[in-house]
Amino acid sequence: MRMKTFPMGGVHPPENKISAGEAVQELERPARVQIHLGQHLGAPAVPVVQKGDRVRVGTRIGEGKSFISAHVHSSVSGTVVKIDDVIDASGYRRPAVIIDVEGDEWEEGIDRSPELNREINADADAIVRRIKDAGVVGLGGACFPTHVKYMFPEGKQADTVIINAVECEPYLTSDHRLMLERADEVLVGVQILMKAARVNRAIIGIEANKPDAIELMSRKARGFEGISVAPLKVQYPQGAEKQLIKALLNREVPSGKLPLDVGCVVNNVGTALAVYEAVQKNKPLVERVVTFTGRNLPRTGNFLVRLGVSVSAMADHLGLDIPEDTAKVISGGPMMGKAVAGLEIPVTKGTSGIVLMADGAARRREVLNCIRCGRCVSVCPMGLEPWRLEKLAQLDRFEECEDVGAADCIECGSCSFTCPSARPLLDYIRHGKANVMRMRAERRQK
């Protein structure tokens, strides 16, 4: 079988899916959680609890008030200690609700039974409302509020829901485990999304390095009208939205446009499960599966973690001493994840994994002159010229950065990964891209 893939660029980093065989375990609740109010793209939620308030699991503690925002719920039962600025994975201090845990009481109306509920009673509008109420955001890492994706602007319509189960990041295995262990719920979730988008076709894209998941999902999908599974070649960044649409449907999202402009809505497979729970079980997004892994760890695993639990609490519960040679802790995967400054950062809606790197791998190599080998150009999945963007951004020539497509960069990191001179290509491209975005915003204001 010839497998689908995107047409240009891409790299193949070592897969290192060490924890793929580890079944998801539920993590014990810690004594305290820190739940950030801005766990999503867009405006942070506004706190609706105060110091001293009693909360239960599922109590809404933050409200997303702007168009692009999401509600935040308590992941534990207990007492609000304070609302304070706490460092998150991006390294900034951001407002968070800090809760001391007491017991495990859930809000009324949340169905915690394991029974599968296949009957979708809600209509499209009700589905979107429930997704919004449950604070569901994209769980692949970008954390775009899911309900916003399904509020189509006038005149726009979709014909396909694409479920991103590619998990092309090295190390991460949370989506893989989710498909193996909760296939039925995921598939009902996909049907719900199809109903919300008013389409009768959904494609689940899975990278070929997960044959068991492809087999299981394909078999189970036969029981669901309109859902198919597409195996994809192992090639990074297969899971990038635009690349995935191109691979599956051969449609090219135009520069500066959204998937909906080519009739697609793309959601992560974990999001489909969260949507199932939100719509069928009335359960807000209060926990997620997180891969805890690293080549220097004696044990790795996939864990169902309540949001707001710190990385060090995770390690403690695992009975893991963080190895002495650990020099970098990454929230997310090693290609696009963020290196964090400490182990106290909490798990948020976007935390797909925590990857530990030992000293040797964590440090960058010495930067040499560009030898113009052209590898950055040939691996760029967006057809950009990273070497040129790097030069222009270094010189703050942002108009030219815009001309040669800085805004199209998806920040997949293939260029920096592949550069034989170890040049910080993506660092400079980000600098250029940020300034291009700033210029565009200023132009819109005029």
Place this chain on the structure above:
Amino acid sequence: MSRNLVLSLSPHEKGGESVQKIMWGVVIALSPALLASFYYFGWNALRVVVLGMLFCVGTEFLVQKFMMKQKTTALDGSAAVTGLLLAFNVPASIPWWQLLVGSIVAIGIAKLAFGGLGKNPFNPALVGRAFMLASFPVHMTSWPKPLENVWSFGVDAVTAATPLGKLSEGGVAALPNLGSLDLYKDLLLGRVGGCIGETAAIAVLLGGIYMLVRKIITWHIPVVYLASLAATTGIFWLLDPGKYADPLFHLLAGGAMLGAWFMATDMVTSPMTARGQVIFALGGGVICGLIRLFGAYPEGCSYSILIMNAFVPLIDRGFPPRRFGKEVKHG
């Protein structure tokens, strides 16, 4: 628990490619031609190769240390490759001091004066060779006969004209066995006069294929260069076989193989995109063919590449990669 963690932006994973690996990969790829040159030209080939590499690495080291006062990159492999390629592009009988002059020009002027590794617009080894050809025309065009006096260091060995030289001097009449299998066999195996590393076409080809397999280069430049040279010379051969040599002869003779696989593919001085590389190689093949057919020199390979080197910045601007999501039509 507190510990100091490394903070840096993604990606945190790094591929295995490095400048050193690429450069030493090129050296490995040159080794079949190197062995062939030892076989045909003996001690003299060894002498020129060792001196060429030594002179180039030495020039880089001394210039960087005493003139530029910066950390030296002499051992990153690139100066060694330049030295090796310069040696490959001169006759085995070249006096050591001429080679030294060529090395100083190649590394000192063509490479370091422009800013060192990656900054030079022209292929350093070819600049060195062109300088030597202009300065020492007699020594640069006296070719020791292969397999003669292999074990002597004597510079006054028996000489043999190169096939392209004969062709240029006396036309096709000077090559009586043109069209016979023996000539192509000699050209393929290197039993002809010529520069150290260029004579055995098969050995050069072997190294080229190694670089393709190792993904050090892509097929675009060598294949298009050779195809373009064959097409240019082929047109005239078809028009008048009595006056012009056939394209296969042109592919195997002189420095075409070495140029196409090792000189034109120099990353620093060739375009970045596949499309640009095709244009670059196309132009190179045509220029090489025209110089050979109508130029004053019997061989035009080095000049064709140097000329196309000059166009690289323009080609890079004119032929960028196709951008994803730009000018797309969809229904």
